[in-house]
Amino acid sequence: MMKIAAVENNILAIVAGTFAATIAAEDIEPQFHALTRFPDRRANAELADLAERLNLFAAYIVELWDKACEPIPEPEIETFARRHVDLTRRYWAAEGRCMNWFITGPARFPVARNEKRMRISDARRADLKAHEATARKAVKRKAFPHGADYEPIRSGDPAAMQRIVTRIEEVALSIDRMKAANAIIRRMGKELATEEDMIAAVAANTGLSTEAVARGIKLAPWQSRRGFTTTNSRAELRRLQERLAALARMKERGTRSQEVKTSAGAVEIRENAGMARIQLIFPDKPDEPTRRVLKANGFRWSPSQGAWQRHLNEAGRYAAQRVLKTFSGASAA
Numbered sequence: 344m345m346k347i348a349a350v351e352n353n354i355l356a357i358v359a360g361t362f363a364a365t366i367a368a369e370d371i372e373p374q375f376h377a378l379t380r381f382p383d384r385r386a387n388a389e390l391a392d393l394a395e396r397l398n399l400f401a402a403y404i405v406e407l408w409d410k411a412c413e414p415i416p417e418p419e420i421e422t423f424a425r426r427h428v429d430l431t432r433r434y435w436a437a438e439g440r441c442m443n444w445f446i447t448g449p450a451r452f453p454v455a456r457n458e459k460r461m462r463i464s465d466a467r468r469a470d471l472k473a474h475e476a477t478a479r480k481a482v483k484r485k486a487f488p489h490g491a492d493y494e495p496i497r498s499g500d501p502a503a504m505q506r507i508v509t510r511i512e513e514v515a516l517s518i519d520r521m522k523a524a525n526a527i528i529r530r531m532g533k534e535l536a537t538e539e540d541m542i543a544a545v546a547a548n549t550g551l552s553t554e555a556v557a558r559g560i561k562l563a564p565w566q567s568r569r570g571f572t573t574t575n576s577r578a579e580l581r582r583l584q585e586r587l588a589a590l591a592r593m594k595e596r597g598t599r600s601q602e603v604k605t606s607a608g609a610v611e612i613r614e615n616a617g618m619a620r621i622q623l624i625f626p627d628k629p630d631e632p633t634r635r636v637l638k639a640n641g642f643r644w645s646p647s648q649g650a651w652q653r654h655l656n657e658a659g660r661y662a663a664q665r666v667l668k669t670f671s672g673a674s675a676a
Contacts, residue, residue, distance in 0.1 A: 345401045345415075347424060348394035355390040357397065357428065360421030364428060366390060374439030377446055393431050396475060397424055403479060407486040419485070423478050430474055434467035498590060498619030498654065507587045514580045520549045521571035524559060528569050541569075593619065593655060605670035607633055612663055614655055615648075621659040622650035623666065633670075640666050 347359045353368040368386040375382040375389075401420050408415050440460045444452050483491075489500035496506050524545045531541050538560055545556045559571045599614040611624040623642060625633075629651075640662040642651040653659045 345405045346398050347401045347420060348397040350387070350390050350394050353387055353390075355394055357394075357424060359397075359401070359424035360417045362421045362425050366393075371435055374435050377442045378438065379443065380446065389431075389435065393428070396471075397427065400427075400475065400478065404482055407483060410491070411486045413486070416482075416485070419482050426478075427471070427474060430467070430470050434464065434471055437464040437467040440464075498593075499617075503619075504587060504590050504594070507583055507590070511580065511583045511587065514576055514583065518573050518576050518580065520551055521559075521573050521576070524549045524551060524556065525570045528560060532569065589656070590619075603667055605667060607670050610667065610670075612667075613650070614660075615652075616655070618648075618652075619655045620645075620648075620652040621655045621663055622648060622652040623663060624650045636666055636669050642666065 348355060348357045350356075355366040355368075357364045357366075368383065368390055371389065372382045372386040375385040379385050400423055404420055405415055437460070441464050442452070442457050442460075487494075489502075490497050496503050496510070500506065527545050527548060528541055531544060536544075541560050542553060542556050545551060545560070546553050549556075560569050562569060593616050596614070596616060598616045601612045603610050603612060607629060608626040610626075611622075613622040613624060615622055622645075623637070629637065637651050641653045641659075642662070643653065644650075645652050653662060
């Protein structure tokens with residue numbers, strides 16, 4: 344596990360790229376005097392928690408880039424560490440303004456003021472969680488811009504068609520194995536063979552794992568018939584075949600562009616086959632009502648493309664036409 348932070352002798356040391364920082368427990372201890380009778384313990388616990396968050400993120404990046412077979416991106420770890428330490432200090436400062444009446448005493452306690460400070464502290468704590476979640480999502484997109492192997496296949500992936508073909512072959516092989524297993528189960532059932540013999544025979548002749556075979560042969564209390572059902576697998580096979588055909592048609596059409604005159608100016612409709620996106624490109628930033636219409640129809644702003652876009656399919660084409668029809672005077676240029 345990669346470590347960029349460690350606590351020793353009540354001092355947290357952080358080294359991430361060019362970023363280095365040390366935080367002593369005694370320096371942040373005064374911020375917890377009004378919260379607990381043991382501010383020293385709280386300070387040490389906060390340092391340990393910060394070190395754990397930093398190390399877990401660094402380990403997450405190492406794991407991602409190992410799977411992607413790429414060099415570890417030190418700048419990503421450094422950027423996260425800088426920002427996370429800053430947000431943690433803000434959280435500590437907000438916590439330091441809160442009061443625990445077990446410590447300060449209940450007499451004339453400013454309840455409303457303290458509740459406001461506690462809400463601010465809770466918000467700063469939420470910022471920490473949100474930053475970690477957002478950073479993990481961002482680095483995963485950089486490591487696997489088209490999604491990992493175990494994730495759904497994205498149409499914008501350059502290897503999408505090949506991956507779908509591979510998946511089709513896997514599903515077809517699975518169906519063939521289940522059909523062969525069902526034939527063996529029916530034959531051995533007529534011979535009154537035991538479940539153990541069935542499992543051994545099916546596993547030996549189909550390549551299915553023993554656990555998978557056992558699930559198909561051993562009868563549950565509500566079952567009356569042994570065997571494997573291929574209904575779902577056949578449906579998945581048809582879905583994959585239809586998607587492969589749709590992607591092939593999209594690649595064949597290629598990237599197309601059309602300009603439409605609207606009340607918002609000349610809007611370009613681009614079918615970006617390479618990214619599998621349908622894009623609306625406005626001459627200027629759309630006003631608030633136009634942006635609401637775009638978002639209501641599934642379009643999202645892409646800063647890298649300078650366009651409002653959504654997935655390229657028949658639903659996307661229909662949504663684009665629906666958006667343009669809401670603008671008065673829409674007509675093809």
